[in-house]
Amino acid sequence: MKKVKLTDHLVLLTGVFFMVTPVILAFITSTHDAVTIYRQGLQFTFGDQGLDAYETVLFRAGGFTKEVNGLVMLKNSLILGLGFAIGKIVVSMLAAYAIVYFRFPMATLCFWVIFTTLLLPLEVRILPSYEIVQKLGMVNTYSGLIIPLIASATGTFFFRQFFMSIPDELTEAARIDGAGPWKFFIDILVPLSKTMMAAIFIIMFVYGWNQYLWPTLITTDESFFTLVRGIKQILQVWVGAQIPDYDQIMAMAILAMLPPVIIVVIFQSWFVKGLVESDK
Numbered sequence: 001m002k003k004v005k006l007t008d009h010l011v012l013l014t015g016v017f018f019m020v021t022p023v024i025l026a027f028i029t030s031t032h033d034a035v036t037i038y039r040q041g042l043q044f045t046f047g048d049q050g051l052d053a054y055e056t057v058l059f060r061a062g063g064f065t066k067e068v069n070g071l072v073m074l075k076n077s078l079i080l081g082l083g084f085a086i087g088k089i090v091v092s093m094l095a096a097y098a099i100v101y102f103r104f105p106m107a108t109l110c111f112w113v114i115f116t117t118l119l120l121p122l123e124v125r126i127l128p129s130y131e132i133v134q135k136l137g138m139v140n141t142y143s144g145l146i147i148p149l150i151a152s153a154t155g156t157f158f159f160r161q162f163f164m165s166i167p168d169e170l171t172e173a174a175r176i177d178g179a180g181p182w183k184f185f186i187d188i189l190v191p192l193s194k195t196m197m198a199a200i201f202i203i204m205f206v207y208g209w210n211q212y213l214w215p216t217l218i219t220t221d222e223s224f225f226t227l228v229r230g231i232k233q234i235l236q237v238w239v240g241a242q243i244p245d246y247d248q249i250m251a252m253a254i255l256a257m258l259p260p261v262i263i264v265v266i267f268q269s270w271f272v273k274g275l276v277e278s279d280k
Contacts, residue, residue: 023254023257025042025043025044026042026250026253026254027250027254028043028044028045028046028047029042029043029246029247029250030049030053030054030247030248030250030251030254031043031046031047031048031049031050031051031053031247032047032048032049032247033047033049033247034243034244034245034246034247034248035243037246037247037250038243038244038246049247052247053245053247053248053250053251054251054254054255056248056251057069057070057230057248057251057252057255058070058071058074058255059071062233062234067222067223068222068223068225070227070230070252070255072223072225073225073226073227073229073230074227074255074259076224076225076226076227077209077226077227077228077256077259078259079142079145079146080142080145080146080208080209080211080215080226081205081206081208081209081259081260082205082208083142083145083146083150083208084146084149084150084204084205084207084208084209084211085200085201085204085205085208086201087146087147087150088150088151088152088155088200088204089155089197089200089201089204090150091150091151091152091155091156092152092154092155092156092158092159092200093155093159093189093190093193093197095114095156095159096155096156096159096160096162096163097159097163097185097189099111099156099160100160100163100164101163101171101181101184102181111156111160114153114156115153115156115157116153117151117153118153118154122149122213122214123213126213126214126217129148129149130217130218132148133148133218138218139218139219139220140218140219140220140221140224141224142224144218145214145215145218145219145224146208148214149214152204154200154203155200155204158196158199158200159193159196159200162193162196163189166189166192170188171184174188194270195270195273198267198270198271199267199270199271199272199273201263201267202263202264202267202271205260205263206260206263206264209228209256209259209260210228210260211226211228212228212229212232215228215229216229216232227252227255227256228256230252231249231252231253231256234248234249234252235249
């Protein structure tokens with residue numbers, strides 16, 4: 001028994017090592033100047049620059065307009081991540097609620113039609129989506145970044161499975177007490193769905209935070225750039241003998257990792273509980 005536990009811990013520690021090592025190397029490398037990184041690659045010892053790269057990317061205005069800093073891009077990434085997560089939760093809950101509790105013809109067919117949209121990733125529908133957003137005048141806006149992508153087949157599936165696990169007796173009791181559809185949803189289903197909402201929130205926040213293709217297409221104004229776009233922006237400076245600021249790239253990559261990690265750590269127990277409850 002002890003041997004099995006030791007083997008399990010060794011496997012877990014090995015996985016942690018392989019996942020954390022690149023992050024540690026990126027942090028160590030960010031303490032060196034760009035020329036050293038360009039010439040020697042990744043560094044295994046701390047340099048003499050300290051946290052200067054982090055101060056630079058957060059507070060010094062840069063880009064083509066020299067008006068945007070890392071704090072602005074961090075704000076945009078947070079708005080995009082939170083907008084994705086909250087919007088997808090609201091739309092998915094309402095869709096699942098209608099499919100499970102409203103008796104209308106072909107409800108099951110409607111669900112499977114929604115579910116099959118998983119076969120159509122963003123890359124497949126990006127051109128028609130962009131054309132619609134452009135015609136609506138939503139380019140270079142937060143609504144253009146968030147609204148076209150808040151429909152979620154994954155979220156609808158999880159909430160549908162969770163709602164189907166709720167006993168019918170609870171629905172009957174609410175009906176006897178005179179609770180209408182909206183009151184039943186707000187006062188009963190929403191509180192019961194807190195753990196599921198937390199699980200979906202983590203998945204969708206990380207998905208929105210890491211978006212690159214859609215923000216690149218929708219935003220041409222640097223004031224709407226996200227951190228992920230900011231990393232690419234620093235790389236696009238090959239002009240003459242100038243080299244990219246690799247120290248700032250590493251620093252921005254570390255900063256881009258922090259909010260998703262914090263969200264996962266905070267909601268970790270709710271995330272596991274929400275996924276387990278969906279199987280009941």
